[in-house]
Amino acid sequence: MAIKIENLNYVYSPKTAYEKVALDKVNIEINDGDFIGLIGHTGSGKSTLVQHLNGLLKATSGAIYYNGQNIYSEGYNFKELRSKVGLVFQYPEHQLFGTTIFEDVAFGPSNQGLSKAEIDERTRKALDMVGISEDLYESSPFEISGGQKRRVAIAGVLAMEPEVLVLDEPTAGLDPKGRDEILEQISKLHLENNMTIVLVSHSMEDVAKYANRIIVMNNGQVKFNDEPKAVFSHYKELEEIGLAAPAVTYIMDGLKNIGFDIDVSATTIEEAKKEILSYISRVQ
Amino acid sequence: MIRDITIGQYYPAKSILHSLDPRVKLVGTFLYIISLFIVKHYTAYVLVTIFLLSAITLSKVPLKFIVKGLKQILILLIFTVGFNLFLTKGDPVVEFGFLTITDQGIITALKMGFRLIFLIIGSSLMTYTTTPNQLTDGLENLLAPLNKIKIPVHEIAMMMSIALRFIPILVEETDKIMKAQMARGADFESGNIIQRAKSLIPILVPLFVSAFRRANDLAMAMEARCYRGGKGRTKMKPLKYDKRDMITYFVMITFFILIISTRILF
Ligand SMILES: Nc1ncnc2c1ncn2[C@@H]1O[C@H](COP(=O)(O)OP(=O)(O)O)[C@@H](O)[C@H]1O
Ligand SMILES: [Mg+2]
Numbered sequence: 001m002a003i004k005i006e007n008l009n010y011v012y013s014p015k016t017a018y019e020k021v022a023l024d025k026v027n028i029e030i031n032d033g034d035f036i037g038l039i040g041h042t043g044s045g046k047s048t049l050v051q052h053l054n055g056l057l058k059a060t061s062g063a064i065y066y067n068g069q070n071i072y073s074e075g076y077n078f079k080e081l082r083s084k085v086g087l088v089f090q091y092p093e094h095q096l097f098g099t100t101i102f103e104d105v106a107f108g109p110s111n112q113g114l115s116k117a118e119i120d121e122r123t124r125k126a127l128d129m130v131g132i133s134e135d136l137y138e139s140s141p142f143e144i145s146g147g148q149k150r151r152v153a154i155a156g157v158l159a160m161e162p163e164v165l166v167l168d169e170p171t172a173g174l175d176p177k178g179r180d181e182i183l184e185q186i187s188k189l190h191l192e193n194n195m196t197i198v199l200v201s202h203s204m205e206d207v208a209k210y211a212n213r214i215i216v217m218n219n220g221q222v223k224f225n226d227e228p229k230a231v232f233s234h235y236k237e238l239e240e241i242g243l244a245a246p247a248v249t250y251i252m253d254g255l256k257n258i259g260f261d262i263d264v265s266a267t268t269i270e271e272a273k274k275e276i277l278s279y280i281s282r283v284q
Numbered sequence: 285m286i287r288d289i290t291i292g293q294y295y296p297a298k299s300i301l302h303s304l305d306p307r308v309k310l311v312g313t314f315l316y317i318i319s320l321f322i323v324k325h326y327t328a329y330v331l332v333t334i335f336l337l338s339a340i341t342l343s344k345v346p347l348k349f350i351v352k353g354l355k356q357i358l359i360l361l362i363f364t365v366g367f368n369l370f371l372t373k374g375d376p377v378v379e380f381g382f383l384t385i386t387d388q389g390i391i392t393a394l395k396m397g398f399r400l401i402f403l404i405i406g407s408s409l410m411t412y413t414t415t416p417n418q419l420t421d422g423l424e425n426l427l428a429p430l431n432k433i434k435i436p437v438h439e440i441a442m443m444m445s446i447a448l449r450f451i452p453i454l455v456e457e458t459d460k461i462m463k464a465q466m467a468r469g470a471d472f473e474s475g476n477i478i479q480r481a482k483s484l485i486p487i488l489v490p491l492f493v494s495a496f497r498r499a500n501d502l503a504m505a506m507e508a509r510c511y512r513g514g515k516g517r518t519k520m521k522p523l524k525y526d527k528r529d530m531i532t533y534f535v536m537i538t539f540f541i542l543i544i545s546t547r548i549l550f
Contacts, residue, residue: 094493156468
């Protein structure tokens, strides 16, 4: 088991007029090899939660275990934790600073105290993973396109070779093509490099296709924590907290309601297509 | 973290002080500060204390908050009191070695200490109860006569309110960038001076880029809404004096006269 979160509470600006309970008794387990979709309305506490995973925020109360070790225990090595649990912030391209793309991506590994050759190798590998070609290495990170910037920023975290990759809304503000590219690359990291992924999003469509488990947050609490089909079956409740199931869920449900005897648990277009085709062949 | 920095912080509450016209509070604070320079006799100190305590009560800002503001000037306070205590000439009360405390010293030290505390509490009470935007609005209005001598009062006020508006945004941005670089293993605490200065580059570059981007966006948004400077610009919420504002002016002037009279009478 990679990460275990126990009774986590977090309060912003405690004991002031701006006091805000952002996490309320959160209990989550993330296993090695999981692809978790962390979903919730804006302000539901997703970003706050993921900043706890690598120790950037310290819980008001509760505990987090990484590979069985409590990260709040005396003398815990946060620097090491941060290279094991890679966190890509929302709009990560706003944190680029290097004079060249290569230099920027190399920042993470060079903080890990590696040799120059290793830094070089990891940087190349990370840039390759996100599909940035070698002819761009020496360009400024400020003169490439928005989607490329974001991929460079993600490479900056990948270069540290984390075991768990946490991405906070990696598709925010991208066009559909850029969004699909990023999601496909994340899925590749999961399948080919066997990375544990936590993908934060407020769109069910984004995660339905990839996640093996979906965690729904609302008002700082975990509302659902189950496999996608099971979560989407609560689509009425999801709507109440400002979310929606993927469009196919509604289509399948609508078909069922007007009398077609089909299984409504499809979450992606492919599954829906298969189910509808099999229904047609069944009735013929 | 860095977010806890307070710069003239506003404390949201519904109180009489909050609802006063910012001009009244500005003029009132000004009179109050001048009167602090006039106080000399004990009765004046008592008067100021009573006045300040009633203002604090009326403001509904918790005492804890106000005391917290004093912490920032603690060192200044200690120095002021210390210097006055030891360096004032008079009849010695206690002597340790070369340091002597005189009766005059105790009195001056106490008076200076109280004045400083009164000054900080009084002026922070204004910023606690007035939003930065109200403050600049009030200032612009009060300083409007300076337009006659070609001082661009509106532009200065606009710059001030934009700057004030940007402080929390930039603080938040700095917080975010610092965290993002820490997630990449950045370390801002260890190393010698040169290493530490170098470790600031990954924060400062993105911060500058972001500040320019935001400034650009803001300028664009203002132009899109036909902003052309102060000339002929009307306000959605023009400042208007209420009955309670007049009463407050009256109270402030009475207070000021009382303080002056303690100086003349005693
Ligand atoms: N730095 C902060 N200081 C105070 N409150 C914050 C801060 N960051 C987030 N919050 C508040 O905490 C709550 C959860 O925010 P966040 O974790 O950013 O939600 P999400 O990522 O799901 O949109 C929100 O109500 C937000 O306003
Ligand atoms: Mg967020």
